[in-house]
Amino acid sequence: MKPVTLKEIAEKLDISITTVSKALKDYKDVSPKTKALVKELATTLNYRPNAFAVNLRTKESKTIGLIIPEVVHHFFSSVIKGILNQAEKKGYLVIILQSNESYELEKKQIELLLNKNVDGVLISLANETADFKHINKFLSNDKPLVMFDKIAKLVNCSKVIIDDRKAAYTATKHLIETGCKNIAHFRGPLLPQNSIDRFLGYKKALEDYNLKYDPSLVFICENTSFEDGSKFAAEIVKNHPNVDGIFINTDMVAIGAITQLRSLGIDVPNQISVVGFSNWFMSSAITPSLTTINQPGYEMGKESFKRLYKELNAIKKKKPLSTKTITLETSLVKRNSTKNN
């Protein structure tokens, strides 16, 4: 069954298309009797106003774009869920795009979303992204964009983040306070701000507690994968026998490391203690359970949408728009991969 048009309704009732259109919109110059007839027939025939024509009038698409570096990722899944939940409540639809951590793809996707005339964009930047012209171009169209998790300090837009440096400091301090003296760090790639900040928090804690910072104990996880953790844990055991603690950028990598350490016969936490980052639910399921930093993904998604929504409404009402950086709280979750202090 093809959707019925205004014309067909008009023909069936032998009145003009204009009258049908006015009747459906409750114009005063159409008689109540005609209105009732038109509305009844429209319901019977399952009439549906053309979405594009409606959009052309209101200039709002009630759609936002969401660019995520990697969909198969527990943290980002939680963020997506938080966003979808809020969007649902406010009647917005979400177009989702995966940048695969590629700058080129991200640039193309921003362009696509502009052409699609979305009302706004939520984005976590790709690891590769070091140039922000595409983001600034989007913002120059008087459309709001909110960054979350992986952000660019240099772009003037709202951001929802955690204090990565502080959280990493807390994680490293916990290793120190439970007796570790030679602490390695498995860090994320070089470009993302959160991976830089976690590294800096680690380094600062060592300095504050008078432990020597040794660059040869910092390993870069290019894929932040289970395999990265497994590989570098083996390297630690082989080449750095004095290491007694590791602060790891992401739980997934930490689980890879713990699995490897145990298979090499290392006692976790007594020989080597491990702290992860994100509090992925699997962290409590592995043996030993993983001490980690709780990173609130769902809440991050929720707050990001809420901020975008506020800005969308400000633009609609032509109110002045100021950007804001929202920092969500993190906490240390103590489990069995570190010693009791």
Add this chain to the structure above:
Amino acid sequence: MKPVTLKEIAEKLDISITTVSKALKDYKDVSPKTKALVKELATTLNYRPNAFAVNLRTKESKTIGLIIPEVVHHFFSSVIKGILNQAEKKGYLVIILQSNESYELEKKQIELLLNKNVDGVLISLANETADFKHINKFLSNDKPLVMFDKIAKLVNCSKVIIDDRKAAYTATKHLIETGCKNIAHFRGPLLPQNSIDRFLGYKKALEDYNLKYDPSLVFICENTSFEDGSKFAAEIVKNHPNVDGIFINTDMVAIGAITQLRSLGIDVPNQISVVGFSNWFMSSAITPSLTTINQPGYEMGKESFKRLYKELNAIKKKKPLSTKTITLETSLVKRNSTKNN
């Protein structure tokens, strides 16, 4: 900077709006010189055709809807990734919605997508869904819809599935062949077809190998969660000491079960063997690693989009449309939660 309009370009060049529009579309009745002028200015001023107006002409939105029961789920994340990858290649955007396993929400979302005028829909049904009027209504608009994973046999549309019954049969048969005689089943909720089929495959294997089917050994996991697995594993140990094998509907539940069994001092696989379903990557990381059925999520997403794309093109060319059910291959992945045979 507001986007520039055709009118502004026309005014700046002192020509008519129609001429500008025709120039941009390379109409023959506009001189090459005017065309060059218009195009250059349009590029300089960052002209962007109004997406809605374009849509109104072509009646195609180049957008599809995707309804997923639960976003925070490794299998569905992989499906989403497969869909986004293909959509990207074919220039389609994907609006993602999460039904939260709710029939009411799913119904509302189908309606939303119809009003949004998406070109087609990909859907995995909510566990609650037992009535398909909303799906049939969507299909009656001459728009294609492809179901994947959780499908309805009664709806006449294309489907991308695995042979759940056969896969469950293989899993149960493996437990039997490695010596298990009292095999329990942790099944999914009652309504979804895949959960029914996995249960039937389990039952058939018992029958074929002359093992008694005992309904008290079938446990329904309402949330298919880690906690479900943990809870029922404890119940097995407490109330069914003769159970020596469990076939479990989903890896997540199986990991919960194994974690609980080990904490209760049960030797997996020698006292109780466990087979999961999905081959989530964590299955190879836990101790003991989990024997499971490999369920191709990424491929399922890819094939679902490909089928939808085929149907979208058939409709565009007004070709007759037949529906198709695509069954993807599964396989048994033997690891350490079952005995060697």
